[in-house]
Amino acid sequence: MIELKNICKSFGDNKVLDDISVTYEKGKTNLIIGASGSGKSVLTKCTVGLIEPDSGTVLYDGVDFTAMSLNDRKDIRKEIGMLFQGGALFDSMTVEENILFPLQMHSKMSAEEMRERANECLSRVNLVNVNDRYPDEISGGMQKRVGIARAIALKPKYLFCDEPNSGLDPATAIVIDNLIQEITIENNITTIVITHDMNSVMEIGDKVMFIYKGKKFWEGTKNNIFKTDVKELADLVFASDLMKQIRADQLGQ
């Protein structure tokens, strides 16, 4: 479980996060939604310590992460897996080397055990025969899956996914969504997903937080999002005619 308490962050005069408090629950996919520039990525970077918040605290299973020194944070970071929006795969390494990298850095496994674990992670994300390929030799969807494989290599307790579906075709997006949810439930981990994709909200939104102009505007689940009376949320989620129709059908029932 990760708790954020009163997180504030400004860049110059621009207040990007304004007093955000939220609890990300274990064994659930916790979604952060909001328009571009609403502060989703900054909030996630504050959570993992890539950006320091101006005020507020981040607690990982009760441990105050914000008060820790850079060195002390290493232990918690070993338990964090992160899928970046662009994949952030090391382009000088092959797919297999990318997945082996965190294992080589932090595990005490033998070379053979590490290779086995890398193959296990690759098969978990339905990738075969790509071990020796470089990231620029595989498709965007495959890169995302390699990113997930690398993120879960050390069996993390906390999994962060920054827009895992961006730039993917709808079929691959569903595969990625399901994969993230399966991994979350299987390993009983705390998963945080930043997304723009409303299909993801409907599919895997165990817990959804809506951010608008740096403030938390709404919190709920995929089931009660249809009943929201928050105009800003409705404008984002039910922007298309199709989504409006689906909402009308849901409310009609």
Added chain:
Amino acid sequence: MSAFFEKTGEYFILIARAFQKPTKNSLIWKQVIKEADSLGIGSFGIITIISVFMGAVITLQTASNIDSALVPAYTVGYAARQSVILEFSPTIIALILAGKVGSNITSEIGTMRVTEQIDALEIMGINSASYLLVPKITAAMVINPFLVIWSMFIGIFGGYLIATFTSVISVEAFVYGIQFDFDFFSVTYALIKTVLFAFIITSIPGYFGYNVKGGALEVGRASTQGVVASSIVILIVNYLVTQVLLI
């Protein structure tokens, strides 16, 4: 001016962080060998070409400027040797490498920054400054002295070719000149400079790459800034070291 002090402070903080205990020593050493091959061996060809022509031109220019019966002919060989060992091999090669290796380092690390690869390292609990900078700095500080010694030999060999194939100086006089009044401290001085320059041409471009914000345009701009800054620092350090060691 405040931006200058801010950047200087950031540079020293980054270097201090880079030289903290690495996450895993064995992987750092593996990277050092890789970087030694890429930064050092990869520069071997260009250093050979530059050095042979540099030695040849120094010999020709010295010979054309010392046109007096009062100055012995071997002075050309002596002056060429001293110029190559004291200044041209360590400093000019460092400036060439600041362009070649420096721009390579800034663009490599800068691209890693804008594609979030450095963030990925940090999230994994890895000291990214140490993992990215220390192997490059160490490899250059170890391999560059060998490159400069090679450059000295090839530079003097360039002068020898001039003596052999032109009539500006006899081979005997040139060979006598390059052996005349040889003080090994000249080489020591050149190698001290080389090690300092190696640190500069890897750490400063590394700093500029590490702190890139933006996209491809900013990576290109940072590469230029890295090369310009490291070239200026090389010239300043060259003056200071010469003042301290030779005067």
